[in-house]
Amino acid sequence: MIDYNIFSKIVNTISDAKLHQINELIEENLINSNNIYLYLNAMYQYGIDISFKQSKYCYLKKPICLLNKMYIYKNFPKNKIFIFNIICSTNQYLAQNMSILNSGDICLAEYQTHGKGTRGKKWFASFGNNICLSMYWNIKTSLINLSQLSVKISQIVAKILINFGIPKIRIKFPNDIFIEDKKFAGILIETFNKKKCSVDIIIGIGINIIMSNIYSKLINITWTDLSRLKIAIDRNVLIVHIVSALHDQLKKIQNKYSIFDEI
The missing domain is CATH 3.30.930.10 (Bira Bifunctional Protein; Domain 2)
Structure with a gap:
């Protein structure tokens, strides 16, 4: 079950399209290692182009300009x-x-x-x-x-x-x-x-x-x-x-x- 507040927080963190450590996302959002991939993989469902590197990092192909x-x-x-x-x-x-x-x-x-x-x-x-x-x-x-x-x-x-x-x-x-x-x-x-x-x-x-x-x-x-x-x-x-x-x-x-x- 996805918590949309956590989902949005993760998207906000990685919206700059820079390389982010997956372990840091786990610690920042107080979720376990299994659940982090639930959130990251769910991004495809919402049309977010996310990529992974060496199973330790994730990044967006293009930055996202979130609503201000x-x-x-x-x-x-x-x-x-x-x-x-x-x-x-x-x-x-x-x-x-x-x-x-x-x-x-x-x-x-x-x-x-x-x-x-x-x-x-x-x-x-x-x-x-x-x-x-x-x-x-x-x-x-x-x-x-x-x-x-x-x-x-x-x-x-x-x-x-x-x-x-x-x-x-x-x-x-x-x-x-x-x-x-x-x-x-x-x-x-x-x-x-x-x-x-x-x-x-x-x-x-x-x-x-x-x-x-x-x-x-x-x-x-x-x-x-x-x-x-x-x-x-x-x-x-x-x-x-x-x-x-x-x-x-x-x-x-x-x-x-x-x-x-x-x-």
């Missing part, structure tokens, strides 16, 4: 920010806790065991290497056009990605973002509590920063990530830019058709 909680909290002091190492689904978490949420509250995770994609598909993302983000918003109109909203949110995210220097971005109607002919990011919008004058929405955003080859056979669409484009971006900075832009634009919804200001 303090940096994210500091940028959104008025919002509830839920950050998890491992969670079933960020969208699902917000949906289950909607009664305590305010517009603009967000949920982030290093890894989702059942990430949601469009049309009931599963969204795959390796631990600590991608963006798994969900945001709650209460829109003061029930006459919302979901396809239009998906397109506009895709445009917001696409513009930010372009500003970060990512080339050849295009939107596949209504909510997928491609780099040339390869899927790179996706948007999922779910609606709840639709009333005469309001509707609750949860916006899920997934972006491939570094995808493990472990998932290649599980994803039935051609995909890419930033690492394959040789583009290095701190995902914490990218998250802050995306959330800030969504906050600004969602506040500017003007009429019953949910038209955004020009982007």
